[in-house]
Amino acid sequence: METSLPAKFAWRLLIGLLYVFLLAPIIIVFVVSFDTRQYLAFPPESLSFGSYVKVFQNADFISAFWRSLLIGAIVGLGAVTVGTLISLALTRYRFRGEGAVNFLVIAPFIVPNIVLGVGLVLVLAGFGLLDTYPGIVLAHLGITIPYTVRTVSMSLMSVDRRVEEAALVHGASPFNVFWRITLPLIRPGIIAGGVIAFLISFDETTISLFIVSVRSSTLPTEIYRYLEYSTDPQIAALSVVLILISVAVVIVLERLIGLRKAV
Amino acid sequence: MTTSDRKGNRGILLLLLLPGLLALGVSFVAPLLWLLRASFSTSALGGADGSWTLANYADVVLDPFYWRVAGNTLNYGLTVAAFAVVLSYPIALFLARTTSRWRGVLTALAIAPLLTSGVVRTYGWMVILGDQGVINGTLQALSLIQTPIRLSNNFLGATIAMIEILMPYAILAMLSGFGRLNTQLEEAAAMLGANRLKVFWRIILPLSLPGVITAALLVFVLAISGFVTPRLMGGGRVFVLGTEVFQEATVTLNLPLAAALAMLLLVLFSSVIVIYRRALRALEA
Amino acid sequence: MADKHVIVEQLVKTYPGSGAPSVDHVDFDLEKGEMLALLGPSGCGKTTILRMVAGLITPTSGRIRLDGRDMAEIPVHKRNMGMVFQSYALFPHMSVAENVAFGLEMRGVPKAERAARVERALDLVKLRGYGERRITQLSGGQQQRCAIARSLVIEPQLLLLDEPLSNLDAKLRDEMREEIRDIQARTGVTAIFVTHDQDEALSMADRLAVMSAGRIEQIGTPRQIFDRPATEFVANFIGAGNFLTGTVVEPHQANVPGLGMVVFGLDAPLGKDVRLLVRPHRFTLNGKGENAFEGVVRHLVYRGDTLTLDVDVKDRTFLVDLPTHAGTLPERGDRVTLTVARDDVTVIGTAA
Ligand SMILES: Nc1ncnc2c1ncn2[C@@H]1O[C@H](COP(=O)(O)OP(=O)(O)OP(=O)(O)O)[C@@H](O)[C@H]1O
Ligand SMILES: [Mg+2]
Numbered sequence: 010m011e012t013s014l015p016a017k018f019a020w021r022l023l024i025g026l027l028y029v030f031l032l033a034p035i036i037i038v039f040v041v042s043f044d045t046r047q048y049l050a051f052p053p054e055s056l057s058f059g060s061y062v063k064v065f066q067n068a069d070f071i072s073a074f075w076r077s078l079l080i081g082a083i084v085g086l087g088a089v090t091v092g093t094l095i096s097l098a099l100t101r102y103r104f105r106g107e108g109a110v111n112f113l114v115i116a117p118f119i120v121p122n123i124v125l126g127v128g129l130v131l132v133l134a135g136f137g138l139l140d141t142y143p144g145i146v147l148a149h150l151g152i153t154i155p156y157t158v159r160t161v162s163m164s165l166m167s168v169d170r171r172v173e174e175a176a177l178v179h180g181a182s183p184f185n186v187f188w189r190i191t192l193p194l195i196r197p198g199i200i201a202g203g204v205i206a207f208l209i210s211f212d213e214t215t216i217s218l219f220i221v222s223v224r225s226s227t228l229p230t231e232i233y234r235y236l237e238y239s240t241d242p243q244i245a246a247l248s249v250v251l252i253l254i255s256v257a258v259v260i261v262l263e264r265l266i267g268l269r270k271a272v
Numbered sequence: 273m274t275t276s277d278r279k280g281n282r283g284i285l286l287l288l289l290l291p292g293l294l295a296l297g298v299s300f301v302a303p304l305l306w307l308l309r310a311s312f313s314t315s316a317l318g319g320a321d322g323s324w325t326l327a328n329y330a331d332v333v334l335d336p337f338y339w340r341v342a343g344n345t346l347n348y349g350l351t352v353a354a355f356a357v358v359l360s361y362p363i364a365l366f367l368a369r370t371t372s373r374w375r376g377v378l379t380a381l382a383i384a385p386l387l388t389s390g391v392v393r394t395y396g397w398m399v400i401l402g403d404q405g406v407i408n409g410t411l412q413a414l415s416l417i418q419t420p421i422r423l424s425n426n427f428l429g430a431t432i433a434m435i436e437i438l439m440p441y442a443i444l445a446m447l448s449g450f451g452r453l454n455t456q457l458e459e460a461a462a463m464l465g466a467n468r469l470k471v472f473w474r475i476i477l478p479l480s481l482p483g484v485i486t487a488a489l490l491v492f493v494l495a496i497s498g499f500v501t502p503r504l505m506g507g508g509r510v511f512v513l514g515t516e517v518f519q520e521a522t523v524t525l526n527l528p529l530a531a532a533l534a535m536l537l538l539v540l541f542s543s544v545i546v547i548y549r550r551a552l553r554a555l556e557a
Numbered sequence: 558m559a560d561k562h563v564i565v566e567q568l569v570k571t572y573p574g575s576g577a578p579s580v581d582h583v584d585f586d587l588e589k590g591e592m593l594a595l596l597g598p599s600g601c602g603k604t605t606i607l608r609m610v611a612g613l614i615t616p617t618s619g620r621i622r623l624d625g626r627d628m629a630e631i632p633v634h635k636r637n638m639g640m641v642f643q644s645y646a647l648f649p650h651m652s653v654a655e656n657v658a659f660g661l662e663m664r665g666v667p668k669a670e671r672a673a674r675v676e677r678a679l680d681l682v683k684l685r686g687y688g689e690r691r692i693t694q695l696s697g698g699q700q701q702r703c704a705i706a707r708s709l710v711i712e713p714q715l716l717l718l719d720e721p722l723s724n725l726d727a728k729l730r731d732e733m734r735e736e737i738r739d740i741q742a743r744t745g746v747t748a749i750f751v752t753h754d755q756d757e758a759l760s761m762a763d764r765l766a767v768m769s770a771g772r773i774e775q776i777g778t779p780r781q782i783f784d785r786p787a788t789e790f791v792a793n794f795i796g797a798g799n800f801l802t803g804t805v806v807e808p809h810q811a812n813v814p815g816l817g818m819v820v821f822g823l824d825a826p827l828g829k830d831v832r833l834l835v836r837p838h839r840f841t842l843n844g845k846g847e848n849a850f851e852g853v854v855r856h857l858v859y860r861g862d863t864l865t866l867d868v869d870v871k872d873r874t875f876l877v878d879l880p881t882h883a884g885t886l887p888e889r890g891d892r893v894t895l896t897v898a899r900d901d902v903t904v905i906g907t908a909a
Contacts, residue, residue, distance in 0.1 A: 256384075
């Protein structure tokens with residue numbers, strides 16, 4: 010149906026305004042990151058890369074950044090490995106307790122992170138793992154495994170079982186079938202699952218805030234703590250760096266396998 | 273690779289499941305059990321060394337402060353959900369119906385904020401709504417106001433920021449729930465004499481309702497369990513369950529109380545999901 | 558002319574961004590109660606015409622009149638036309654009865670009357686008792702009939718159908734053809750329907766408009782279109798044919814190079830080149846006649862009612878359909894004589 014011009018214009022205007030609202034904080038963070046003053050104010054007085062320089066000179070931020078990257082990488086790898094194994098069990102075998110496992114891998118979706126955070130404090134404190142790498146990695150594994158199981162399972166389900174059967178018939182052992190046939194076919198799902206797990210870990214704030222303090226603080230928790238006292242443009246610069254990393258990861262993923270296919 | 277329960281498969285199955293079950297056991301099942309135990313514990317650190325008590329729940333239920341917190345939380349969740357849904361609906365509708373070749377880009381743009389940490393976007397809102405922020409700065413520069421308007425460090429700021437932060441979720445949920453929308457149905461209705469308004473009320477709205485309900489639930493549930501945004505944007509003046517749980521667990525270090533509050537949140541959360549399922553089933557019948 | 562029910566004049570549609578017009582200066586009209594078929598290959602602009610008539614898209618230029626009223630300024634929902642979509646476009650969140658009642662509701666028809674009229678409409682399409690069903694509980698044919706009931710109940714001044722039968726299987730399609738024709742006759746509704754199935758067009762429509770690349774090639778009764786195609790495109794599109802090119806050397810006689818003299822019934826100017834058409838089933842075997850061609854059966858296909866032959870006559874091949882009950886049938890390799898009466902040789906482009 011064709012719409013009258015004024016109506017079309019009003020509708021487009023509304024959509025445009027809503028997009029502005031939706032993207033406002035990101036745009037503003039970007040603008041402010043080029044400000045140089047010690048306090049938060051708008052508009053910026055002058056534009057420079059001063060805040061970026063300060064961020065890269067801030068030892069706390071730098072070490073938190075490397076920690077986040079390391080934790081994200083371990084979580085991504087771990088979650089996707091464990092998730093692939095579970096997915097294989099769920100899609101290729103029938104066993105007693107299948108329903109329970111199925112429930113277990115979606116349940117974390119429906120428990121708020123803040124609730125899980127309190128529980129994790131209790132558990133990790135018992136093991137002496139509060140504010141340690143193993144502690145935060147474990148915590149992040151719990152919330153990322155459901156995602157990796159989901160993406161890898163979807164890949165596995167789309168693999169034509171007859172291809173696997175054909176390989177078996179032609180003399181491949183079950184292990185070889187997996188290694189030579191199934192794994193290459195589900196690689197996009199595995200990469201996507203790993204990247205999603207990385208991104209979640211890299212951005213996770215709520216749970217991290219419960220269990221990290223100085224030794225294992227990640228970038229988002231570092232930002233949060235900083236924001237409780239100060240809102241100077243350094244944070245903006247740091248935020249932009251954080252955004253750019255996420256965007257870069259997604260673009261690489263899109264280039265690599267096509268994001269739409271993967272998620 | 274067959275799908276039977278034969279003996280040879282037992283070993284493989286164990287190998288496949290064990291790492292995952294262990295990981296989820298430690299990072300998900302144990303925390304919930306410990307949480308439950310702690311909420312009934314007398315021990316200050318919520319350990320199993322304490323004896324059983326209902327005192328933590330009593331503390332919560334008997335303190336009018338927590339009633340107010342519960343009320344605030346509900347109010348916060350509902351307000352954020354209502355606005356996020358209303359503001360996301362046009363975008364989702366637009367994206368679902370447009371045939372523009374920019375559609376892919378615009379969809380990506382609408383959900384791209386998900387790639388940015390909530391902390392970062394909260395910071396963005398602090399810059400926008402702060403006393404010397406974008407809005408106050410602009411209004412003052414235009415001499416429209418002398419003293420800044422209070423837009424942050426209060427409920428209003430925490431609400432505005434949370435609405436925006438959760439909108440991408442709402443848009444995603446709506447887009448996946450708009451499957452039954454179809455321009456031909458709108459054309460058919462118009463041919464039968466329905467004007468634009470009636471086409472919207474009788475065709476577009478009912479067909480998009482499942483997506484809208486899902487979006488509302490998702491936003492509500494995320495809003496009532498959030499604490500980063502209410503805490504940073506509320507400037508310590510917004511008390512919702514999320515902020516209180518965090519406060520008790522990490523600042524006051526009263527873990528049993530934090531556990532009791534968290535359990536309360538979980539109950540609230542689950543009841544909303546149950547209501548949602550009922551609503552959706554009623555809609556489908 | 559002005560008293561026709563529907564008049565379409567010089568209609569043009571060029572979609573934004575595409576160079577050539579999708580509909581190019583199209584004219585046609587309909588009497589009250591008439592059924593017109595728009596027929597043509599995929600992409601020739603049939604749907605575009607229908608959607609312009611409906612008001613769903615705006616013509617680039619040209620005029621559409623309904624009962625003498627120019628439709629240009631009248632929005633879709635006030636045109637009082639019914640439309641049956643290819644995919645039916647039934648409202649999935651409403652019952653069958655609610656779907657049918659929708660148009661009446663939009664017109665503010667009181668509830669009691671609405672119910673009665675819905676009942677009658679459902680009766681008409683043989684869906685009595687299905688009112689409370691959900692759309693998803695109907696079969697394809699029933700959905701189709703529900704869509705028809707929905708567009709007829711508003712007593713439209715014009716009914717538009719866009720390939721209404723293309724989603725049905727072959728048998729159901731035949732049944733629905735009859736039924737639509739029957740419903741149209743009983744209600745007396747004026748209708749335009751789009752199809753690219755020539756059988757459908759020939760068997761259902763009072764008149765056909767054969768389209769190609771946005772233009773109407775010929776418009777006429779099924780008989781005119783079939784027997785007197787105005788262009789080779791029309792002749793080819795409707796049914797199979799044998800085409801011959803010759804020069805008119807005497808009245809009703811053309812010299813076809815490589816074949817000889819061919820006699821035809823129509824008038825054609827002397828000395829001009831003409832294209833002649835012989836439909837495959839107009840040939841008779843081993844008869845006596847003016848046009849007799851000797852040849853050899855190269856290939857034959859038995860089709861039940863008919864036997865289709867490829868007969869090599871000199872350096873060309875004729876396509877011949879013979880009724881299978883016509884005595885002894887030829888075998889492959891047989892020498893045969895094909896004859897065709899002069900009135901069965903059509904001169905293309907001499908349509909009335
Ligand atoms: N919305 C549009 N924008 C641009 N071009 C269009 C649009 N709709 C149709 N066209 C073009 O106009 C021409 C006619 O399309 P139309 O749909 O009318 O064909 P049709 O005869 O109905 O074909 P079919 O039998 O396949 O349904 C086609 O070339 C088509 O590509
Ligand atoms: Mg068409």
